[in-house]
Amino acid sequence: MQIAEDAFRKYTFLFPQRDDVQFEMVAESISPLEKKKSEWEVHHCDVGGVMISGKKAKLEIKDQGEWLLSQGDAFYIVAEVRHRLVNLSEEPIQLISVYYPPRY
Secondary structure, three states, X not given: OEEEEOOOEEEEEOOOOOOXXXXXXXXXXXXXXXXXXXXXXXXXXXXXXXXXXXXXXXXEEOOOEEEEEOOOOEEEEOOOOOEEEEEOOOOOEEEEEEEEOOOO
16 A cells, blocks of 8 residues: 655555556545645545544535534545535544545
8 A cells, every 4th residue: 555645644545556446545644733724625536435533524615515524424525626624623533535536
């Protein structure tokens, strides 16, 4: 498994890049420190996932609204839509996210 990280997030890519796998699955850890710097992002693919640990996060989708997430809650974001996920807890949150088609 490949890992990428910065000061606020850690990504563990759960499947290696392969021609026969048509999606990308990532385990993500988001620091509580990120809430001070959370920026809007856009993906060129659909993203769905589930929050597997952590107390509270906020998913904002530009011009559509915002939703509070907690452990066990799922989310779906359509390609090309501006969004951000903010950790509102005092501890890291853990997500499993699936990207289709894969970004690699």
